[in-house]
Amino acid sequence: MILAGDIGGTQTRLGLFTRELGRNRAVVQAAWRNSEHPDFETILEEFLARTGRIVRGACLGVAGPVVYGQCRLTNLPWVIAEKKIAERFSIPSVRLINDLEATARAVPLLSTENLKTLNPGRPVPEGNKAVIAPGTGLGEAFLTWDGDRYRAHATEGGHADFAPGSALEWELLVELKEKCGHVSPESVCSGKGIARIYRFLRAKESGEEPPELSKELIRAGDPAPVIIAAAKGGAPASNLCRKTAELFLSMLGAEAGNLALKVNAAGGVYLAGGIVLAVLPLLERGGFMEAFRRKGRLSDFMSRIPVFLILEPNPALIGAAACGFDTCGVQQTPSIQDRS
Incomplete structure (x- = not known):
């Protein structure tokens, strides 16, 4: 046993x-x-x-x-x-x-029924694979082929430096740096990150929070599930929550792309965790993959990397x-x- x-x-x-x-x-x-x-x-x-x-x-x-x-x-x-x-x-x-x-x-043990394809790409047989999972924090790992099977390797990449990719993300970085000091990908690409993004956008676009949403956020111990539900159109629906989810997914896509480049994940990138499963309808709209591919001269290379969502809970x-x-x-x- x-x-x-x-x-x-x-x-x-x-x-x-x-x-x-x-x-x-x-x-x-x-x-x-x-x-x-x-x-x-x-x-x-x-x-x-x-x-x-x-x-x-x-x-x-x-x-x-x-x-x-x-x-x-x-x-x-x-x-x-x-x-x-x-x-x-x-x-x-x-x-x-x-x-x-x-x-x-677990990645080599999963069947195709346990995976949802976000980008089919052109996988390289026995190529390196990357895994990224936003949750309470942001976890990152990768796999390499040893000639017989895949070997998994841990990283602490979620605690590296956050790199903003737009003017709005620069503003977010400046605000978080003033409050937190070091700003990592985990600072924004996690459950706590969703709450930080929401507060940032709420202050920037003052007065847009519906009263019922305010009550839900006060009652909730963890605001992230409330924000995600409202972003998907649940009651109370919120445009501010939708913008929060879109910004979160864009930054997560960029970080997943960063990880893929660092470990040369030509065999595929795998997303895991309850948060990405919860935002699946928004994940499929394209903002995540757009940010994932946006790597300058290597954008074509990024387009060839398969990207999967792990459905196994x-x-x-x-x-x-x-x-x-x-x-x-x-x-x-x-x-x-x-x-x-």
Whole structure:
């Protein structure tokens, strides 16, 4: 029995996987809001007590850099360590990996039904692949072919410097720099980024917020879902929210293009996470891909890169399970991996 985990800034998802069912289907899984728990160990203790299963290995995808088997989560005051988890819960083998590395590990295991094509492009067989996922923060990872299979690599690219691509984005950068100091792609291409963009545009276009929307935003602990729903025309619909979503997707497209260039992702770029699934109707309107392709002399090259949206709701859990089986040496049934 393998324990897999996806520990983000907002939620923790845990699942148990067996050799018989494989990496793409959990025997049991559950999710928790992190704000309701003091630490990860409390969640894990509850999960293991509830399931009553013996775990022989674990792989946990965590939202932050992993150094010497330990991670201090970037957007949550938790520290998680392999040794501590192994000793406290008597798990023989425990491994921490970055959550986007976990998502990247899932990419070769996904079927075509788990993907939506945003740009068919012309994929290079065995070419590098990139993964980008806006959530509480902004995760980035990539995959390389080693002659036998794809290998996933974590990055902290979401914390590099944000590069504005328009006069409006320059204004946003100036405002955020005054408030936050360092402005990264995560500052704008994330759930928190959506809220920042909305406040920026609301101040710039004063008086456009409908009263009912104001009430919804006050009631919501996280304003991003409210803004996204209003942007798609839900009640209360808002032109200001639509502009917010369009600016967010343009900046996300530009950053996805930056990542593709840096890792030469001729094999494809994959978008993941609940935010991009929520904005799918707006994502298909073209602003994202327009910004993705807009790379000067390499615009034609960018047009040839395939871009996919991952429809599978828990790719990091699948990737962590795959890592867990590899770490524990458990043989698995063949994956859906191909070289395309």
